[in-house]
Amino acid sequence: MESGGVSSGSRRRTGRPLSFDRDAALEQAMLTFWRHGYESTSIVDLTTVMGITAPSLYTAFGDKKRLFLEAARRYAGDPEAMARASDNASTAYDAAHKLLTAAATAYTGDTTPKGCLLASATASGSAASADVQRAIADIRQRTAAQLRARIERDISAGVLPPWTDAAALAGTVMAVIQGMSVLARDGTARAALLAIVEHTLQAWPTRSRAMTEPL
Amino acid sequence: MESGGVSSGSRRRTGRPLSFDRDAALEQAMLTFWRHGYESTSIVDLTTVMGITAPSLYTAFGDKKRLFLEAARRYAGDPEAMARASDNASTAYDAAHKLLTAAATAYTGDTTPKGCLLASATASGSAASADVQRAIADIRQRTAAQLRARIERDISAGVLPPWTDAAALAGTVMAVIQGMSVLARDGTARAALLAIVEHTLQAWPTRSRAMTEPL
DNA sequence: CCACTTTCCTAGCGTTTGTTATGGAACGTA
DNA sequence: TACGTTCCATAACAAACGCTAGGAAAGTGG
Numbered sequence: 001m002e003s004g005g006v007s008s009g010s011r012r013r014t015g016r017p018l019s020f021d022r023d024a025a026l027e028q029a030m031l032t033f034w035r036h037g038y039e040s041t042s043i044v045d046l047t048t049v050m051g052i053t054a055p056s057l058y059t060a061f062g063d064k065k066r067l068f069l070e071a072a073r074r075y076a077g078d079p080e081a082m083a084r085a086s087d088n089a090s091t092a093y094d095a096a097h098k099l100l101t102a103a104a105t106a107y108t109g110d111t112t113p114k115g116c117l118l119a120s121a122t123a124s125g126s127a128a129s130a131d132v133q134r135a136i137a138d139i140r141q142r143t144a145a146q147l148r149a150r151i152e153r154d155i156s157a158g159v160l161p162p163w164t165d166a167a168a169l170a171g172t173v174m175a176v177i178q179g180m181s182v183l184a185r186d187g188t189a190r191a192a193l194l195a196i197v198e199h200t201l202q203a204w205p206t207r208s209r210a211m212t213e214p215l
Numbered sequence: 216m217e218s219g220g221v222s223s224g225s226r227r228r229t230g231r232p233l234s235f236d237r238d239a240a241l242e243q244a245m246l247t248f249w250r251h252g253y254e255s256t257s258i259v260d261l262t263t264v265m266g267i268t269a270p271s272l273y274t275a276f277g278d279k280k281r282l283f284l285e286a287a288r289r290y291a292g293d294p295e296a297m298a299r300a301s302d303n304a305s306t307a308y309d310a311a312h313k314l315l316t317a318a319a320t321a322y323t324g325d326t327t328p329k330g331c332l333l334a335s336a337t338a339s340g341s342a343a344s345a346d347v348q349r350a351i352a353d354i355r356q357r358t359a360a361q362l363r364a365r366i367e368r369d370i371s372a373g374v375l376p377p378w379t380d381a382a383a384l385a386g387t388v389m390a391v392i393q394g395m396s397v398l399a400r401d402g403t404a405r406a407a408l409l410a411i412v413e414h415t416l417q418a419w420p421t422r423s424r425a426m427t428e429p430l
Numbered sequence: 431c432c433a434c435t436t437t438c439c440t441a442g443c444g445t446t447t448g449t450t451a452t453g454g455a456a457c458g459t460a
Numbered sequence: 461t462a463c464g465t466t467c468c469a470t471a472a473c474a475a476a477c478g479c480t481a482g483g484a485a486a487g488t489g490g
Contacts, residue, residue, distance in 0.1 A: 013435095013488075013489090014434075014435050014436075014487075014488045014489070015434085015435040015436025015437070015486085015487065015488075016435080016436045016437040016438075016485070016486040016487045016488095017436085017437080017486080017487060018436095018437070019437075019438070019486090036339065036340065036341055036342070037338070037339020037340060037341075038339065039254060039255055039339065040254055040339050040340055040341035040344075041341075042476075042477065042478085043477080043478060043479075044476085044477090052438095053438075053439060053440090054478085054479075054480085055437085055438075055439070055440095055479090055480075055481095056437070056438065056439085058478095058479070058480075059436085059437070059438090060437090063478080063479075064478070064479090115338075119338060119397060120338050120339055121339055122339070123252070123330075123334060123335050123338030123339060123397065123400070124251060124252020124253065124254065124255050124335055124336055124337070124338060124339055125251065125252060125255055126251055126252075126255035126256075127251075129255075137400075137401045137402075140397075140401060141401065165410060165414065167407060167410065168407070168410035168411055168413070168414045169414060171398065171403070171407055171408075171410065171411045171414075172391070172411045172414045172415055174394065174398065175390070175391050175394030175395050175397075175398055175411055175415075176387070176390050176391060176394055177394065178393065178394035178396075178397040178398070179389065179390030179391055179392065179393035179394030179395075179397075180390050180394075181393075182334060182338065182355075182390075182393040182394075183386065183389065183390055183393070185338070185352075186352045186355060186356065187352075188386070192382060192383070192386055193386075195380060195382065195383035195386065196383055196386045196387045196390055198383070199380065199383045199384060199386075199387045199418060200387055200390075200415075200418065202418045203414060203415065203417045203418030229457075229458050229459070229464075229465055229466075230456085230457060230458075230464080230465040230466030230467070231455080231456045231457045231458090231465075231466045231467045231468080232456085232457065232458095232466085232467080233466095233467075234456090234467070234468075257446080257447070257448080258447080258448060258449080259446085259447090267468090268468070268469060268470090269448085269449075269450085269469095270449090270450075270451095270467085270468070270469075270470095271467075271468065271469090273448095273449070273450075274466085274467075274468095275467095278448080278449075279448065279449090
């Protein structure tokens with residue numbers, strides 16, 4: 001019963017090998033969840049785009065819920081990579097700027113669905129998928145917590161004024177990110193989203209905002 | 216075939232009267248759509264909370280799609296009332312402020328579901344409900360257009376500087392509104408949303424922003 | 431070549447979905 | 461009382477849902 005090493009490295013050593021590319025199938029599943037959401041995507045939809053049959057899907061990914069969570073993890077990327085990117089930014093402003101522009105760009109890709117998978121997939125949801133919604137909310141709140149920590153670091157370092165409301169600042173960035181997903185779904189173009197990003201960042205506090213004269 | 220005057224005023228003059236309160240039933244349906252979204256709310260869910268049977272629902276409201284659209288119209292309120300509120304605001308800033316605080320408050324009600332019905336109900340969606348999504352997007356874009364027009368009016372009147380990007384400004388407000396719905400769903404408290412509102416409005420352009428000294 | 435393991439496909443499981451036919455009961459009118 | 465109209469409740473419809481038994485097929489290790 002110890003056989004099921006889920007993670008990478010250990011492949012099965014015997015038995016018939018998979019006849020399809022597991023990664024490619026997962027990618028297609030992710031795109032479909034991205035486009036239609038979690039509950040509105042049926043198993044038939046998935047097997048069609050993945051090019052496999054239902055039993056193959058179940059043996060390879062468990063069930064619909066686990067497949068979605070794996071697709072969501074693939075979409076959100078490595079959480080540690082996000083943390084590193086946030087830490088490596090020279091200031092919290094830079095981190096927020098990168099986060100916002102990356103979102104605006106990702107939500108308006110030519111070859112990908114509009115909007116954010118995490119925002120689109122679970123905004124609605126029956127009681128049966130409450131755990132899926134919670135998992136997605138966790139990913140969001142992890143991002144928010146990292147940004148907030150980065151802001152507080154800047155406050156301590158004197159880069160941001162001491163009266164800065166770190167929660168409100170991080171919250172605003174998160175709200176704009178999530179909101180841009182809705183706008184992108186409604187058809188708003190990338191340039192318009194980027195203009196929103198620039199406008200939002202104009203509210204970023206500066207040590208000199210109320211003291212010296214910018215520009 | 217001309218009998219079906221949907222709107223108010225003309226009630227049926229003969230036959231057995233309705234045994235339930237149509238308005239109260241619609242209210243319950245709205246709350247359920249608000250909580251679970253459009254596709255995740257089943258007819259059984261609706262008939263349960265409405266206290267009627269399926270055939271009664273169909274004869275009184277048409278079908279699930281029309282019931283939802285009627286509930287959404289009830290939720291969004293009279294569009295003309297919104298337009299009047301926007302026009303009656305003394306400035307575009309006031310209109311945006313009212314819009315944002317009203318959203319933050321409505322999304323965190325004690326007796327209502329968290330978030331926005333329009334944002335939650337149709338963020339995901341199968342191809343079958345594309346028309347429902349379009350109807351909801353229309354309501355959003357009507358709000359955005361009104362706010363944008365109000366901003367442009369202020370620009371013409373000299374209340375806002377001529378270099379103001381009305382589209383970006385209105386877009387930011389809309390993005391924050393939609394984003395706050397996601398945050399509210401995730402459990403963010405009303406006070407935190409109101410802090411986001413205040414922070415967002417700090418980016419509002421002022422004729423004097425780069426010329427004279429505020430405060 | 432022979433077990434043994436694992437994946438593959440066909441077919442179908444039971445449940446839930448949105449929606450409706452049917453027949454009787456309740457109303458205003460005559 | 462009798463009529464036309466309208467509503468209610470029972471029951472059921474076909475389709476789609478997530479999911480899985482069962483046996484054939486394709487690999488590895490002995």
